[in-house]
Amino acid sequence: MPSGLPMLSAKNIKARKISFDEYRLISQDAFDHEDKRTSITPGDVLLTIVGAIGRTAIALDSHQKFTLQRSVAVLKPDAIASKYLSYLLESPEAQSFFEKNAKGTAQKGIYLKTLGGMKVPVAPVAEQARIAQALDGLLAQVDTLKARLDTLPALIKHFRESVLETATSGKLTENWRKNYGNREWKSIAVGELCRLKSGIAASIDLEHHEGSHKYFKVGEMNLKGNELYLHETGRYLSLDDFSEKALLPAGSIVFPKRGGAIATNKKRILKEESFVDLNVMGLIVPTGVEVLYVYRWLETIDLAKLNTGTAIPQINNSDIAPLIIPLPPSDEQYEIVRRVEQLFVFADQLEARLADARQRVDALTQSILAKAFRGELVPQDPNDEPASVLLERIAAQRAAEPKPKRGRKTAAH
Template identity: 35%
Template sequence: MSHLGLPAGWAVKNLGDLVEFKYGKALPDKVRSGAGFPVFGSNGEVGKHEVPLTNGPTIVVGRKGSVGQVHYCPGACSPIDTTYYVDEVPGRQFGFWRYQLRSLGLESLNRSTAIPGLNRTDAYSIRVNLPPLAEQVRIADKLDTVLARVDAVTDRLARVAPLLKRFRQSVLAAATSGRLTEEWRDINKPTKLLAEVQLGTITQERLCRMKKAKNAAERTRTEEFDVPQSWLWTSLDALTAKIVDGTHHTPTYVSEGVPFVSVKDIRDGVIDFSNTKFITEEEHCELSKRCPVEQGDLLITKSGTIGRTAIVKTNSPFSLFVSVALLKPASREVNMRFIDLALQDWIGRIDVSSRIVGSTIKNLHLVDMKVLGIPFPSLDEQAEIVRRVELLVAFADRLEARLQTAQTAAQRLTPALLAKAFRGELVPQDPNDEPAAELLKRLAAARDSQAAKPAKRGRSAVKT
């Protein structure tokens, strides 16, 4: 072990003493041939062109935009003007240097406040641990193997999230079609008459709650699907005493007061009050005359991001913007959690864009929501469906949490392995390896020889 804490035979030098960051060359998309050699931008390969800028293996480093991102091309390529490129490395060990540059944290050198940018002078001052040339080969080979495994794990983990999403959608579909409670019906024998009586009671209470009694809107039948014989279909309007959106005008905001909820504040089935704007108590009272929010109501986003839902679980007052619709239950018998499930299934199942108008801000009209068909089993079966869905969703939530933990761990593996490699801890040292100091001597001699050559006379080459 050396006095620097590195293995014997290693050396430490400034990056600028070992490699040169050359500027990429502008190559607009309109002039690229579309075939041939890879074209690299700061975030990776961006196209093809028949004439390359480099002649062999090339390491590309993001200079503008994706600052410090490192990409490797095993052959000739064209790095564009948002990049630096390295086409000469000590000992021609490109496999080693592609990892060395990734380990240096070049992305942290961004000094621009507008467009992210990397100054190569800053990069050149980084101190680099340099192993013997033979050990560089062993390090590169080992990293090729272990990082390929890390990438494979990362890819497999990335495929889990879509599976969980499909699982949640299948749970909703099973819940609203009756498949989820098929054996429950075999045991409890609910009848269609029971559902009709319960729906009739809700309908009567709905009329009593309304200031101006009005029959419920007829449902659309085009999106109905097969449900059990003991179920009914009804309209969303029939199960709600009111479907209304928030205020259509932008209120006067204050530093503190009553929370004012918009589409951004509804996510993952909850209302997030941590980043809401505020309005005065007086304005809230005025807005509540038309759109009074109460515990047990259901909210659904209807403008911008369509279809996020949340049941109100607080008695604390708040008001709504036009981007959020309020659904008030027609009676205390209405299971708003079941309606929530039906709405979520509808949003995930159909082409919502067919119901949406507006080219700039997408908007779902209240009239379309009112005529939405809702499957209606008996109230006992609705409660059982909600119970089962909540168990399955909780299971999916636990799997998702484990997935996020695994993905975080996988993301930390690559930098940890790179750090270990360049501390000399990834592969064993061989005392027979030529020390890195000898490589540095050859590099210095080559530079001195190059500097001693007379400068070429004649016109400077014109850049193209």
């Protein structure tokens, strides 16, 4: 068992909570050294100040002893209640301050001195409690809504998988088939139905920025516009350098055959006759067979399970060729493709609505926080002690505190 004491970082501060799921362990001596700097006590507000700036959490009595890396600031409120401060730092005004004042290139951060100069609205103590209580209730409802929305991508993914399963098993067109004499499907190996062809290795000095024949690598599968058909690329090869026999015809279904990209399960269709990289394999679908039907069937295949590589994942022709594809008559292939596309359009619409709903919920959180710190969320009580009085009392207390003695400087020799 690993030993040591926990040192957390910015990644442990999320959803206004401190996560102990994963952290670094340090020795007792190292912990004591860091603890002098952080000195975390219950009620302290933790603020991420490097990378994902502006996430907060409050240290609680129930938390185990821990220290923090410098990516998290420890704020010890005097005039402000911990919950009030935590919410305030997540408000649009505070987030805007962080965005404007963050410094750095690879990873931006907020300096503690900059953070110390940040002006914040301070409500009377009693009103701070009312605001925090109101935000607890409202944002809990928002969080519940977010959690429900977070379950929907998995449901939509399952819906797509179910569509493909029913499509390639014959269930999707079962009633349609009854009107056409219940013609039987065939089961045929991929290697018997399609021609398998791998790509070519082309050195970068033979690539061009324009030309008559496009050249696709695995990376092009990630480009916007290439989600189904491959047509966007900045690479071209010339027939002066490569044989015409190396071309894959339009309608070929291509996918990664080597490396970690296999696990992404990306499959694409060539929009036009093209060259592909050596790390790509193509299925050349024969005339008379609906390319999109074969493509949708291939979507049901997990390429990662076909991997026969050891150190480097790899798929060979011998891994693909024996796979059995259920093949309906050509008119039913077309009908299956039509129905699948129709259902997938519906799934696309659901995903678009989900994305819009998430944006609205995120905007709702910021709207509630903005309203709270404009003084519009809860009623104000004229009997509350004014915040100015509170601030004056704290200033007086700080002025009365003994100043730390400064050590005498020794002369340099």
